[in-house]
Every structure is written in structure tokens, then in C-alpha cells.
Amino acid sequence: MALMTTQIIEYTSISFYLEVISFMKVFLPLILISIVLILSACSTQQLTPITASESMMGSGSNPVNSENMDMGLASSGATPTPGSMMPTNPEAAHMMEPIGGSNVQPATETSGGQPLPFREENGVKIFELTTKTVQWSILDGVNVTAYTYNGTVPGPMIRVNEGDRVRIIVKNELDDPTTIHWHGVEVPNSMDGVPDVTQTPIQPGETFTYEFIAKPSGTFMYHSHFEGDVQVTAGLYAPFIIDPIEPVAQPDVDVTLMISEWLVRDGRTYAAMPMSGMEPNFFTINGKAFPATETINVKKGERVRIRLIGIGQFIHPMHLHGLPFKIVATDGHPVPEVAQLTKDTVSVAPGERYDIEFVASEPGQWMLHCHILHHTTNDNVEPGGLMLVVNVTE
Numbered sequence: 245m246a247l248m249t250t251q252i253i254e255y256t257s258i259s260f261y262l263e264v265i266s267f268m269k270v271f272l273p274l275i276l277i278s279i280v281l282i283l284s285a286c287s288t289q290q291l292t293p294i295t296a297s298e299s300m301m302g303s304g305s306n307p308v309n310s311e312n313m314d315m316g317l318a319s320s321g322a323t324p325t326p327g328s329m330m331p332t333n334p335e336a337a338h339m340m341e342p343i344g345g346s347n348v349q350p351a352t353e354t355s356g357g358q359p360l361p362f363r364e365e366n367g368v369k370i371f372e373l374t375t376k377t378v379q380w381s382i383l384d385g386v387n388v389t390a391y392t393y394n395g396t397v398p399g400p401m402i403r404v405n406e407g408d409r410v411r412i413i414v415k416n417e418l419d420d421p422t423t424i425h426w427h428g429v430e431v432p433n434s435m436d437g438v439p440d441v442t443q444t445p446i447q448p449g450e451t452f453t454y455e456f457i458a459k460p461s462g463t464f465m466y467h468s469h470f471e472g473d474v475q476v477t478a479g480l481y482a483p484f485i486i487d488p489i490e491p492v493a494q495p496d497v498d499v500t501l502m503i504s505e506w507l508v509r510d511g512r513t514y515a516a517m518p519m520s521g522m523e524p525n526f527f528t529i530n531g532k533a534f535p536a537t538e539t540i541n542v543k544k545g546e547r548v549r550i551r552l553i554g555i556g557q558f559i560h561p562m563h564l565h566g567l568p569f570k571i572v573a574t575d576g577h578p579v580p581e582v583a584q585l586t587k588d589t590v591s592v593a594p595g596e597r598y599d600i601e602f603v604a605s606e607p608g609q610w611m612l613h614c615h616i617l618h619h620t621t622n623d624n625v626e627p628g629g630l631m632l633v634v635n636v637t638e
């Protein structure tokens with residue numbers, strides 16, 4: 245009896261150990277893999293915030309903070325979205341510094357986009373532009389520090405006829421290099437203004453001369469192509485209008501509106517970007533926020549052309565009250581009459597131009613405004629931003 249009991253105990257013990265060993269064979273590799281994964285995840289989380297905050301924040305005065313900058317891109321190996329922050333790239337900090345310079349002057353002009361006078365020599369129309377940093381009023385009591393052509397936002401309008409030979413002499417008085425791109429104009433490649441691709445950048449204090457035949461006719465613009473994320477957003481843009489040689493019916497009123505955005509915080513100006521912490525809090529039409537925007541005065545029955553130009557970094561669905569319009573040209577090129585849509589809202593994306601036309605059939609004060617309604621605020625206070633009045637009188 246005693247012998248039998250001992251045998252049963254021994255048998256039970258052996259069976260138990262065999263079961264434990266077979267269990268370990270199946271689950272031990274899984275347990276080891278889990279431990280390795282947990283350890284590697286912990287080491288990634290420790291590295292990222294330190295890299296982001298220390299390499300990018302500098303004095304801590306930038307409008308972004310360490311929470312919204314931690315995208316974990318550097319350690320994850322993920323491809324960043326264009327325009328997003330690159331925590332390991334020291335040049336990114338420069339792009340987010342306040343707009344400034346060693347020679348910031350008060351603006352001497354009050355409205356931008358005005359026709360630029362020229363002189364004519366041997367059949368060439370010669371224009372002169374100087375890039376400079378000025379204090380520019382976008383609204384009563386709100387000044388921005390702006391990079392400008394000739395001291396205004398937008399810069400002065402260059403308006404010529406199709407086929408004109410134009411020469412534009414550009415003097416750079418910024419602290420940074422710059423170039424000019426003639427957006428939509430069919431220039432020779434060497435005049436296209438792309439730094440280190442078609443030309444060497446114009447260094448501070450240097451002068452560069454652009455020359456080309458103005459073609460085709462239409463609504464175009466010129467703007468910086470050097471660090472455009474900053475320089476264009478900070479004001480280096482202006483209209484370039486080429487009138488057709490063939491006579492076409494001219495509107496009674498012809499207005500050009502350039503739409504852009506600003507970030508003003510603690511009295512300092514930053515280039516507004518579509519990026520967390522850098523988003524705009526002011527929105528301007530021709531360098532002014534409502535109610536400082538211009539009023540378009542029209543007599544009843546007149547035909548009005550408005551050339552809408554998107555030069556900021558955001559899309560703006562521009563809506564006109566009371567007076568439906570036709571889109572007669574896109575990006576400078578005429579739309580055939582049969583294809584002209586009748587609209588009351590048109591979305592203007594960065595770089596786009598829409599020429600819209602309407603007959604001022606009804607007297608009144610008709611609003612033209614962006615229908616992203618946050619864009620009709622000044623620093624979050626309504627009304628403001630992208631609004632103006634089309635004032636139709638008898």
C-alpha cells in the first residue's frame with residue numbers, strides 16, 4: 245500500500261513537470277518578444293521631447309510651444325508633411341523668428357498695390373524696386389513688421405501691355421538674400437527667379453536686373469522665391485497686370501485684391517503658416533484688415549472686374565452679396581464665354597487668380613468677404629479681416 249502511494253506521487257510530479265515544460269515551449273518566445281518591444285518603445289518616448297524643445301525653442305519667445313512641436317518625426321523615421329516642423333533642423337528655428345531686420349523704417353505710404361511709375365529707354369519700360377523692411381499698418385492700432393517692395397504691402401503694381409519689353413532693377417535692402425519670381429508670366433528660364441536653380445540669390449546690398457517680354461495678357465503677380473514661407477508671407481508680393489494688345493471691352497471699374505494672412509503676437513510679427521502654433525490671427529486684402537480695407541465705389545449699371553489673387557498660405561472662399569458674378573479668367577487666362585460659371589462664391593487658393601465680373605444692378609452696400617468666417621475676424625474679434633464693401637450708388 246505504502247509502495248503504491250509513493251508511485252502515484254512520483255507519477256503525479258513527473259506529469260506536472262512535463263506539462264510546465266510544454267507550456268514554456270509555447271509561450272516563452274512570446275513573453276521574450278513582448279519584453280523587447282516594451283523596452284524599445286520606452287527608449288523612443290524618452291528621446292523625442294528633449295530633442296524638439298531644446299533644438300527649436302531658443303529664447304522661448306517663439307509663438308509655438310514644446311507640446312505642439314513634438315511630432316516624434318526625428319525618432320520615428322516618418323516622412324514629415326511639407327511645412328511641418330523639423331525638430332532636428334536648425335534652419336527651421338530661423339523660419340519661425342519674428343520678422344525684423346537691422347533697418348526697420350516706418351512706412352511712408354499708406355496704401356499698397358499702386359501703379360509703379362517707369363521710365364522708357366530705347367523701347368524698354370524700366371521699373372525700379374527696392375526690398376526693405378517697414379512698419380506697416382494693417383488696421384488702426386495694429387502695425388506689422390513687413391518685408392516690402394518699395395515700402396508698401398502689397399508692393400507696387402507693375403502694369404504693362406502684352407509684348408512690352410520690361411526691365412526691372414531690384415535692389416535688396418533686406419538682411420537676407422532674396423529673388424523675384426514672375427508668377428504666371430512666360431519669362432525665359434534664366435529670369436524665373438528660383439534661387440540656386442535659375443540664378444544665384446540677390447545678397448543684401450546687391451542689385452539684380454530682370455528683363456523679359458511681357459506675355460501673355462492677364463492677371464499675374466510677382467513675389468519673392470527665397471524662403472517664400474517667410475518672405476512672401478511677410479509681404480514680398482505685388483500684382484503684375486498685362487493688358488491685351490487686341491482691344492477688348494474694358495470694365496468700368498477694375499480692381500485688384502491680394503489676399504493674405506499675418507500672425508501678430510505680443511507686438512511682434514511672425515510669418516503665418518499652416519502649422520500648429522504659427523496660424524494667422526489677422527487677414528488682409530491689399531495689406532489691410534476690415535474696416536481698414538478699401539471700399540469699391542461703383543455707379544449703378546457699371547461693369548466691375550475684380551481680380552482676386554491668393555498670395556497667403558490659406559484658401560479663401562470669397563463670397564459676394566447681392567450681385568452674382570461670372571468667372572471670366574483663371575490664373576490670367578480668359579475663360580471662353582460658354583464656360584463661364586455664374587457664381588456668388590469662389591475659392592481662391594494660394595497662387596491662384598480669379599477675374600470675376602458683374603454688373604452693379606442693385607444699389608446698396610454689398611459685402612465681399614471670405615466665407616471661412618474665422619477669416620473675418622481681427623485677433624478673434626468680429627467683424628474684421630477679409631471683408632470689404634462694394635458700394636453701388638444711383
Ligand SMILES: [Cu+2]
Nearest residue numbers: 560614616619
Ligand atoms: Cu478665408
